[in-house]
Amino acid sequence: MIMQIAIIGAGLGGLTLARVLHVHGIDATVYEAEASAAARTQGGQLDIHEIDGQVALAAAGLMEEFRAIIHQGAEATRVLDSSGAVLFDEPDDGTGGRPEVLRGDLRRILVDSLPAETVRWGKKLIGVEPLGDGRHGLTFADGSAAISDLVVGADGAWSKIRPLVSSATPKYVGVTFVETYCYDVDERHPAASAAVGSGAMFAMSPGMGIAAHREAGGVLHAYVEVNRPAEWVDGVSSTDAAAARAYVAAEFAGWATELTSLITAADTAPVARMIHALPNDQRWDRVPGVTLVGDAAHLMPPSGDGANLAMFDGAELGRVIAEYPGDIETALAEYECALFSRSAAVAVEAHETLDRCLGDRAPYGLIELISGGAA
Ligand SMILES: Cc1cc2nc3c(=O)[nH]c(=O)nc-3n(C[C@H](O)[C@H](O)[C@H](O)COP(=O)(O)OP(=O)(O)OC[C@H]3O[C@@H](n4cnc5c(N)ncnc54)[C@H](O)[C@@H]3O)c2cc1C
Structure with a gap:
């Protein structure tokens, strides 16, 4: 019998998961609340890191498409004081390893890489009911319903799936x-x-x-x-x-x-x-047939990591599902074990980065972080 994998949310985490599953020949359905890919300007430029975002794109087989959307020269970084004086200035010499792309472009290459009908637009999840044996009943705002063997919450900060595994709220x-x-x-x-x-x-x-x-x-x-x-x-x-x-x-x-x-x-x-x-050490006990990726799992202050982590989570979850055919619970246990330690470490850093930007030592703490030395 074919396993019904329902991914809630067509953000970067959910789409990367769907794509990596597809690369491994596994079907999934992505249910997205927005009416279409063009419903909202995705806005914002993201730097895609070598250690996670780019690893995920490689697993998704999309490195060529990724290179085509890089905003060249955008890795330059400068720090100013309130008078406009430049305190730190680092040009983009092409060696930064963190290419910048528009979030909308990234989402587009992921959506375009999936078979038509994988993403169901206009499907806002409003209810999820455990049915036993890891299966869940899903209900949507348009009155439709579906049943999953695995439901993945990739639905961001205010996840409707998170309460199945955790009582934590942002x-x-x-x-x-x-x-x-x-x-x-x-x-x-x-x-x-x-x-x-x-x-x-x-x-x-x-x-x-x-x-x-x-x-x-x-x-x-x-x-x-x-x-x-x-x-x-x-x-x-x-x-x-x-x-x-x-x-x-x-x-x-x-x-x-x-x-x-x-x-x-x-x-x-x-x-x-x-x-x-969410708490830095956000974790949960294994709940059959459900897991989380991205902000749903580990919402943290913006530090340039959230989208990269969401994509990496999606790629890792796709990889382990493919690695354990017919044994989804072993796959989920392995995925979550690595997820918890990975995201706790980055969450601590994210709070530290925010403090370097806005804490008592601003902007010198930030300059230290960027330059890798004392300012
Ligand atoms: C101000 C700001 C700046 C940031 N800058 C950066 C940055 O520079 N670099 C970086 O890496 N990260 C950045 N982040 C973090 C980054 O945006 C998130 O970590 C990332 O988008 C998480 O991806 P995701 O796929 O988990 O969730 P999301 O991107 O939030 O996607 C969730 C998707 O689920 C859908 N959805 C939600 N609820 C439902 C529902 N009930 N039913 C169906 N679909 C639903 C949503 O419409 C959305 O499409 C920033 C965050 C903020 C707030």
């Missing part, structure tokens, strides 16, 4: 990232464009900072990072974009205008992303 870490975009930057935002340079720019100080990436197509994508209580976010949620910009910019009084213009002159309304995390 907690706000006290930091909010406010996202803005500037377009056509060399023409329309030349001062901000020059401040950011060709890659990533971090202007950090204790408790607040502005990070921005130059993305392909003349785009500056900024995360304005602040240590603030949850209530602070209400001021960003204003329907009046100008008021929201002024509210966020007020935090940065006295900062160089080429940096604050990433807020005040942004082409998009500011969007607040409250940063939540």
Whole structure:
């Protein structure tokens, strides 16, 4: 009998799992809440690491497609102070080993590599019921239903599958990232464009900072990072974009205008992303017929690792399922044993990275991290 593998969520983790299973000749169905691949701009540039993201893409047989979407020159990194003075500047000399790609491009090559019908769009999971023997009944918001022999929660921070294995819920870490975009930057935002340079720019100080990436197509994508209580976010949620910009910019009084213009002159309304995390040592006892990948398993503060880890989880889970045909529980036990130690270590580092960016030693702690030495 063919095993019914249901993957909830067509993010990078779920899609990588589906692709690696497909490479091994194993079918799976990915149920995704969004209506189509184009339903939401995926936004954001990701650096794909040699030790995990690229390993996953190799397992997925997609290295050639990956190389074709790399944003050349984008690995440059600089750190500024609040006056705009450059404290650290590392050009992209092609040896960084962390190529930058747009998340949407990465998702597209994964979706395109799967047989049609593998991803079922517009399938928002609203219920999951254990049926015994590791099987689960799945119900979707459109009224449809399915039964799985294995259900994989690849449904991100607010996973509907996680409660099957764990009572842990994400907690706000006290930091909010406010996202803005500037377009056509060399023409329309030349001062901000020059401040950011060709890659990533971090202007950090204790408790607040502005990070921005130059993305392909003349785009500056900024995360304005602040240590603030949850209530602070209400001021960003204003329907009046100008008021929201002024509210966020007020935090940065006295900062160089080429940096604050990433807020005040942004082409998009500011969007607040409250940063939540699961406990660093998040783990669970083996539950038949269910497991998690990516943020569903180990949500942590953004440190440049989350998407890479999600892809690696997906690739590893696909590999062990193929390695133990007919013995899914052994496969899941092996996968989870490695998952728990891997993700706990990265989660600790993620909190440390956030502290280097916004803690008392900012920005020098960050410079130490990037340069691998004392600043
Ligand atoms: C501000 C910010 C910046 C970040 N920057 C980086 C970075 O530079 N580099 C990096 O590596 N990581 C970064 N991350 C982390 C990264 O975005 C995540 O770790 C990664 O996206 C996790 O992938 P995933 O596949 O587990 O989940 P997700 O990307 O969240 O995908 C989950 C999918 O499941 C779907 N879904 C959710 N609920 C349901 C449901 N009920 N039914 C069906 N489908 C559902 C969603 O629509 C989505 O498509 C950042 C995170 C944040 C918040």
